[in-house]
Amino acid sequence: MRYLLRASFLFLLPLLMPFALRAQVTSERILHATDEPQNWLTYSGSYASQRYSLLNQVDTSNVKNLELKWVFQAQSLQKFESTPLVVDGVMYLTQSPNDIVAVDAKTGRAFWVYHYAPSPAARPCCGIVNRGVAILGDTLFMATVDAHLVAVDAKTGHAVWNVKLAEPAAGYAMTLAPLVVKDKVIVGVAGGEFGVRGFISAFDAETGKEAWRFDTIPSPDQAGHESWREGDWQHGGGAVWMTGSYDPDLNLIYYGTGNPGPDWNPAQRPGDNLYSDSVVALNPDTGKMKWYFQFTPHDPYDYDSVQVPVLVNANWKGVASKLMMWGNRNGFFYVLDRATGKFLSGHPFVKVNWASGLDANGRPVTTPQPPGQPTFPGIQGGTNWYSPSYSPRTGLFYIPAWENYSTIFTGIDTDFHEGQRYTGGANTAPIPGAENPVGQRQGPINIYTEALGSGAVIAMDPATGEKKWKFEMHDVNTSGILTTASDLLFSGGREGYFQALDARTGALLWKENLGGEIIAGPITFRVDGKQYITIAAGNSLFAFALRE
Amino acid sequence: MTLCRLFLRAWSQCAILCVVFALFGVAARAQGQDRAPVYFPSDIQYGAQIFASQCTACHGENGDLIPGVNFRAGQFKRVISDNDLRLTITTGVPGTAMQPFNFGASELTGIVSYLRNMSSFDTRNLMRGNKERGQKLFEGEGKCATCHAVNGKGPRVAPDLGDIGTIRTADLVHRTLLDPEGAMLPVSRYVHAVTRDGKVINGRRMNEDTYTVQLIDEQERMLSLTKADLREYSIVKTTSMPSYKDKFSAQELADLEAYLLSLKGVK
Numbered sequence: 001m002r003y004l005l006r007a008s009f010l011f012l013l014p015l016l017m018p019f020a021l022r023a024q025v026t027s028e029r030i031l032h033a034t035d036e037p038q039n040w041l042t043y044s045g046s047y048a049s050q051r052y053s054l055l056n057q058v059d060t061s062n063v064k065n066l067e068l069k070w071v072f073q074a075q076s077l078q079k080f081e082s083t084p085l086v087v088d089g090v091m092y093l094t095q096s097p098n099d100i101v102a103v104d105a106k107t108g109r110a111f112w113v114y115h116y117a118p119s120p121a122a123r124p125c126c127g128i129v130n131r132g133v134a135i136l137g138d139t140l141f142m143a144t145v146d147a148h149l150v151a152v153d154a155k156t157g158h159a160v161w162n163v164k165l166a167e168p169a170a171g172y173a174m175t176l177a178p179l180v181v182k183d184k185v186i187v188g189v190a191g192g193e194f195g196v197r198g199f200i201s202a203f204d205a206e207t208g209k210e211a212w213r214f215d216t217i218p219s220p221d222q223a224g225h226e227s228w229r230e231g232d233w234q235h236g237g238g239a240v241w242m243t244g245s246y247d248p249d250l251n252l253i254y255y256g257t258g259n260p261g262p263d264w265n266p267a268q269r270p271g272d273n274l275y276s277d278s279v280v281a282l283n284p285d286t287g288k289m290k291w292y293f294q295f296t297p298h299d300p301y302d303y304d305s306v307q308v309p310v311l312v313n314a315n316w317k318g319v320a321s322k323l324m325m326w327g328n329r330n331g332f333f334y335v336l337d338r339a340t341g342k343f344l345s346g347h348p349f350v351k352v353n354w355a356s357g358l359d360a361n362g363r364p365v366t367t368p369q370p371p372g373q374p375t376f377p378g379i380q381g382g383t384n385w386y387s388p389s390y391s392p393r394t395g396l397f398y399i400p401a402w403e404n405y406s407t408i409f410t411g412i413d414t415d416f417h418e419g420q421r422y423t424g425g426a427n428t429a430p431i432p433g434a435e436n437p438v439g440q441r442q443g444p445i446n447i448y449t450e451a452l453g454s455g456a457v458i459a460m461d462p463a464t465g466e467k468k469w470k471f472e473m474h475d476v477n478t479s480g481i482l483t484t485a486s487d488l489l490f491s492g493g494r495e496g497y498f499q500a501l502d503a504r505t506g507a508l509l510w511k512e513n514l515g516g517e518i519i520a521g522p523i524t525f526r527v528d529g530k531q532y533i534t535i536a537a538g539n540s541l542f543a544f545a546l547r548e
Numbered sequence: 549m550t551l552c553r554l555f556l557r558a559w560s561q562c563a564i565l566c567v568v569f570a571l572f573g574v575a576a577r578a579q580g581q582d583r584a585p586v587y588f589p590s591d592i593q594y595g596a597q598i599f600a601s602q603c604t605a606c607h608g609e610n611g612d613l614i615p616g617v618n619f620r621a622g623q624f625k626r627v628i629s630d631n632d633l634r635l636t637i638t639t640g641v642p643g644t645a646m647q648p649f650n651f652g653a654s655e656l657t658g659i660v661s662y663l664r665n666m667s668s669f670d671t672r673n674l675m676r677g678n679k680e681r682g683q684k685l686f687e688g689e690g691k692c693a694t695c696h697a698v699n700g701k702g703p704r705v706a707p708d709l710g711d712i713g714t715i716r717t718a719d720l721v722h723r724t725l726l727d728p729e730g731a732m733l734p735v736s737r738y739v740h741a742v743t744r745d746g747k748v749i750n751g752r753r754m755n756e757d758t759y760t761v762q763l764i765d766e767q768e769r770m771l772s773l774t775k776a777d778l779r780e781y782s783i784v785k786t787t788s789m790p791s792y793k794d795k796f797s798a799q800e801l802a803d804l805e806a807y808l809l810s811l812k813g814v815k
Binding site: 408410412414415417420421422423425426428472473474475493495496497511 | 582583585586627628631756757758759788
């Protein structure tokens with residue numbers, strides 16, 4: 001009998017093993033990602049997207065002893081915007097155009113490289129970039145610049161499935177890291193500069209079959225359509241190019257949406273232009289919207305609201321509350337009730353002159369500037385897509401900011417032609433006739449005119465909307481932020497320094513010049529008892545840990 | 549410091565940075581913009597001169613000789629944005645007589661500005677500069693060469709202008725001659741620093757970040773200073789470069805500009 005049992009077990013073993021391996025990263029593990037701080041299981045570290053880690057081996061007293069442990073050099077000269085995942089000692093990162101690389105998180109040496117060749121028809125507005133992968137079981141998921149979603153085996157780098165979401169020649173692209181919720185992979189499309197009609201889609205992780213699609217610009221039979229003039233909605237923008245967040249208790253995912261199209265000519269699209277520049281709360285099982293909140297109705301300034309929603313459970317005016325915190329490109333810092341979408345507070349965190357404030361419902365009281373005069377913040381915003389952080393220990397919300405930064409906007413009527421840029425005008429430097437180095441990476445932004453501003457890490461007190469401290473930089477801050485349980489804050493910036501600050505005071509504790517623009521978020525993880533901190537700069541990823 | 553010490557550092561020195569910018573940046577600037585909100589008279593003038601010498605053989609003086617294309621009327625076959633225009637000019641149109649032109653960014657800005665304003669610009673008012681006369685002014689009466697080098701020949705206290713015709717537009721060249729302080733690139737401003745031990749350093753800024761500043765001092769030494777080591781650090785907002793607004797006639801200015809715009813770098 002014993003022999004028979006043993007034999008049957010041996011017989012069943014090959015059948016059981018795949019199931020055991022498939023459970024490598026269960027949705028349950030992602031749900032409790034903060035309980036395993038040695039890993040980084042999802043784009044923002046956890047579903048709440050606080051980018052706060054419980055690791056504390058590196059602290060305010062020993063951070064000065066950080067040293068470089070390894071460097072991964074991308075085989076690409078494109079911007080390195082990827083946030084890696086780390087799963088039990090293996091790191092998964094992306095390099096342009098759409099490669100996934102699995103590396104040993106302790107040495108930086110590669111296990112495998114998956115190469116995907118996107119269609120030459122792809123035309124992302126702002127670089128052939130990718131911001132990372134998602135994982136479920138043994139499968140990685142990557143959104144591509146030619147608007148495909150691919151599933152790749154995490155152990156071998158071989159493709160499992162590949163689905164096309166939209167037509168790249170029409171301007172649709174994907175640059176964001178997918179979000180896995182339960183058994184679904186959720187993505188959104190970029191293309192707001194091409195007059196696309198944005199959407200968020202969920203796919204079955206196993207099969208790649210689309211489960212639902214939510215259009216961010218409503219058609220005539222959908223709620224919110226009344227905010228558009230006839231026909232304008234068809235190329236109304238509302239792209240979704242950053243990863244969302246998820247509240248499992250409310251069973252809601254939250255995504256920010258981009259600018260309406262055409263970007264700078266609101267006269268061509270009267271109305272509030274829902275659901276552009278908004279946060280939408282969707283049921284992850286069905287894609288049905290529960291609520292929305294629009295930050296910048298009828299936006300003339302390209303104030304995409306694609307920032308990562310940060311979910312915080314905290315007291316609000318003495319009551320335990322489910323909050324959402326949002327440092328918006330439009331220059332205001334918001335606190336919302338994430339169960340209902342109710343506006344709780346909003347305060348400017350940089351110089352703002354396009355609105356004098358927000359009314360009781362959070363709607364901006366607009367103060368458009370006269371033609372030819374600069375609007376603050378400028379086209380890149382008071383902040384942009386770079387991930388903020390929230391530390392439950394300090395109770396502060398940290399924003400990578402562009403300060404004293406403005407642009408002169410000019411709207412010009414533009415015809416829509418599929419696949420061509422549909423921006424509706426021009427944006428120029430704040431001094432008429434001055435050079436306008438938008439998008440260039442060859443030096444500090446204020447090399448061309450002092451009016452172009454500078455950078456900072458700003459610590460906001462969500463309860464009051466006041467700035468607790470500010471760390472100023474000569475050039476603008478294009479870096480994500482990470483905070484830890486040892487009250488450290490890590491952030492970079494466009495000039496290439498990677499810095500550790502005291503999260504309570506903003507004091508500089510450590511810095512390293514990495515020699516290239518930092519335009520990604522730092523993460524931390526632990527392998528064999530050692531805490532690492534990584535950041536991408538220039539075209540490489542750098543890993544730091546304490547000196548032996 | 550002599551008169552034109554800081555002349556045209558506005559358009560700048562930053563040779564490495566700006567060469568890259570010239571190659572890619574101006575195109576990037578136009579990218580995403582359908583039309584420039586303003587086209588400047590100097591750019592239009594510059595473009596008109598290029599158009600007259602390079603484009604009229606096929607397009608005609610009025611820009612209407614190619615069927616389906618009429619520049620004065622704003623009629624194009626495949627162009628919508630300024631960037632489309634630049635691309636068509638630099639890549640040509642396969643299968644037609646429209647060849648690719650090897651124009652620099654400033655020339656493209658000029659041509660695009662002119663094409664967008666052909667209907668209103670009166671070429672009879674065109675002030676044509678003479679670059680030979682301009683060079684004489686640069687080296688003589690204007691005293692520009694007492695501060696500025698051209699392709700490595702001359703002093704380094706102000707930016708080398710050897711490629712200024714590539715990296716700055718005609719409008720910016722014009723404005724800098726009239727208002728050097730207002731048009732100067734911030735990176736090229738002079739800085740004043742005093743070290744903890746009292747040493748005074750004055751020099752032209754070449755780069756700066758949160759923690760350090762790089763400059764070339766009055767003795768043409770390249771220095772890199774750590775801000776934390778300085779007792780004083782300030783940026784000088786004035787310049788010893790004079791305005792040529794009242795110094796030169798309109799024709800002399802046109803001559804000087806023609807010379808500067810002819811400086812395309814060593815190839």
